[in-house]
Amino acid sequence: MAVFATRIAIASVAAFAISAVSGGSALAQKKYDTGASDTEIKIGNIMPYSGPASAYGIQGRTEVAYFKMINDAGGINGRKINFITYDDSYSPPKTVEQARKLVESDEVLFIFNSLGTPPNSAIHKYMNAKKVPQLFVATGATKWNDPKDYPWTMGWQPGYQSEARIYAKYILKEKPNAKIAVLYQNDDYGKDYLKGLKDGLGDKAASMIIAEESFETSEPTIDSHIVKLKATGADIFVDIATPKFAAQAIKKVAEIDWKALHFLNNVSASIGSVVKPAGFENAQGIISAAYLKDVSDPQWNNDPGMKQFLDFLAKDFPEANKLDGSVIVGYAVAQTMVQVLKQCGDDLTRANIMKQAANLKDFRTDVLLPGIRINTSPTNFAPITQLQLMVFKGERWVLFGDVISGEIGG
Structure with a gap:
């Protein structure tokens, strides 16, 4: 099968524009x-x-x-x-x-x-x-x-680990006795988030995380993984998935009526490519984190x-x-x-x-x-280290709490 490739050359080499410079030696x-x-x-x-x-x-x-x-x-x-x-x-x-x-x-x-x-x-x-x-x-x-x-x-x-540590801080504060089930993509990206979550939970990670389920990006659907995680009795679901699989997870969680508190990684928090396709009604109460303004949030009008x-x-x-x-x-x-x-x-x-x-x-x-x-x-090659938690309500994300650093000791 031919592999799609695109080359988009924005500028012509013939385009010539030199800004004014001061001094003859410039x-x-x-x-x-x-x-x-x-x-x-x-x-x-x-x-x-x-x-x-x-x-x-x-x-x-x-x-x-x-x-x-x-x-x-x-x-x-x-x-x-x-x-x-x-x-x-x-x-x-x-x-x-x-x-x-x-x-x-x-x-x-x-x-x-x-x-x-x-x-x-x-x-x-x-x-x-x-x-x-x-x-x-x-x-x-x-x-x-x-x-x-x-x-x-x-x-x-x-950083993924920083973001996951922020979720861990929230869980330890608000639901210290929670039973956590984790779905993660089986690659460096998924494992990085998982490590951050465990580091953030500290010595409670072993007792609080009762299930870890990995998936491959080659799988057509992750439905069976969701069913398996629900069966553990977990009351928190940490969803570490790219958009296609995140949308599937949101749909399946609703379909099987799993009432766990759902944490969704920021890289799949897009309303347009994840939440809307999964159904707004299925995404109510999901928690994620943001570092950029959201077009759907009226506070930025x-x-x-x-x-x-x-x-x-x-x-x-x-x-x-x-x-x-x-x-x-x-x-x-x-x-x-x-x-x-x-x-x-x-x-x-x-x-x-x-x-x-x-x-x-x-x-x-x-x-x-x-x-x-x-x-x-x-x-320091980590340009952005802070995020703010948000919860999905109606048809948009609603920010809550303060801007938090996910860095160790932050």
């Missing part, structure tokens, strides 16, 4: 690595436009639209972004193939926001051996925050940042479903990338890309929740 100070020039910044990306995680493909399409908007406004420091995005079907061997193509054939300056823990794990060593930035990967695995051993790789979203986001959708990406959480993620991470490139100025070397990515100070995108800021340093 031109001599320009520094470029492969993939950068006076006119262009070539960025690579890998997304699951097909396969079991294809619901996330809209994130890449949002980034295409955002960078096109930036180009239409003159680019970054006078340079247009040439954004090349390929499909890997959430298959690590295909990710390796696409990464090699981007680095060795397309000769991109760096790879940005490629999605998934298993796919990014497959190219982790390769990218670092090549000394090509693997920047703002679209996965919250803890391993991306390892500047000592992997100085060319950096995450962006809150007059928020300047939300207005900027909605203006972008109206003008530059009208076909997008604004309720799909991956759209706002794509917008926020693309804004962060643009900030890094602005900080780079005329030094568009790979080393300086990483240096500037590791020098974000209290940066905020338009759509981060109040109180959450992006901070990095040469020893």
